[in-house]
Amino acid sequence: MNFYNKHLLNDFNFKKYEILSLLENVNKLNCLSFFNKKICILNEKQSLRTINSLINVFNLLNLKFTVINNKHNIKKENIKDFSRTLGLLYDYIFIRSNNDNIIKIISKFSGSIVINLLSNGFHPIQSISDLNMLNKKKIIYLFGDFNSNVFRSIIINLSKLNVNIIIFSPKMYWNFIFLKKIFNKKKIIITEKIIISKKKCLIYNDVWFSMGETSNFINKIKLLINFQINKKILKILKIRKIFHCLPCFKNIKIKKINFESELKENIFESNFTFFEKQINKKISIIKSYIILGEKIFFKIF
Incomplete structure (x- = not known):
């Protein structure tokens, strides 16, 4: 090959x-x-x-x-x-x-x-490298804005490997044209409410603000704050590991106002994350x- x-x-x-x-x-x-x-x-x-x-x-x-x-x-x-x-x-x-x-x-x-x-x-490089660890896993949650470049890539590639995907994202980000192109004959779950499963799952997360993005940060944070990975999520879901496309902006300050980011600091430094391994892969x-x-x-x- x-x-x-x-x-x-x-x-x-x-x-x-x-x-x-x-x-x-x-x-x-x-x-x-x-x-x-x-x-x-x-x-x-x-x-x-x-x-x-x-x-x-x-x-x-x-x-x-x-x-x-x-x-x-x-x-x-x-x-x-x-x-x-x-x-x-x-x-x-x-x-x-x-x-x-x-x-x-x-x-x-x-x-x-x-x-x-x-x-x-x-x-594609990020998504394919993460596939090495995501492949053959039964349930994968995608948290946040699934129109981000990383989410778009990982969704395309996971669909090729027949992995069960649950997209947890605000409805305004749901891109049905994209989803129909990828999942024409396959099923996918997309929701604004957490679906509780007894099985262990992986969470895939991306930054809320890509480099060079010029959108309204304050409005976007207000929209995505309910899709943050925090202690509450850890109690609801049985999580194996958390994937994140680094860098994670842990402290966001706009107009002297501090805002939460996509991944809580205590989660970022927990055993659920393994960013060093992601880089090596x-x-x-x-x-x-x-x-x-x-x-x-x-x-x-």
Whole structure:
């Protein structure tokens, strides 16, 4: 199995068997020699964990790469011309962008292989790395605004693996067009009220405010406060673990007013969370993805 000439623009790009191939190869490392492929990290959005996980893998595999942090190119230049220029300079482009359309244009006009590290619409690397620990679990709760990029990605991928999903979200965020596209012939539960189950479950949570989001913070917090993960939720549900797409903004202050965030401080520091393991799995998934794309990067002895 390899991903030769295969973009990863969003979670729709992967079929079920391809996801399973990634998960199976997480802990495998072939004996490889490296070609001189030109690799670029195009970073339009701030990042700590995803970009550094990628750099960690490049260093591990002894791959050379260039990091472009200049937003001027995307904001001021003709995006098609910029894409063609990237294509002349690089074979592989890893990108974090504020706009999914920009990623699509770059993939179309650059001629390079494009990997979406994060966009407003999707976060495939995060969702696939978490799938390694979510796969084969019976019940998974998604808490909060399920229109977030991480939720959108994890819903798409969980639906491919036939996992039972319960979305606990304010009704105004319910996106029926999206749900119909994903669950055309499958059932999904979406509710504004907690469904109590005797079985143990996992909770998947995302930040209420994505980087670069310009919505009305105060109104959004008022809407989402009843969907916060706190001691009350721990008493109602039998929780195994809590997944969270870091960073968690634990202290939100707007106009001198302190607001609650999606995850209570005492929960964030509890044994229910295991963010270190999530980061390590992200590194493993990126490594697995690159190795399975061996026709691009590597020659097997």
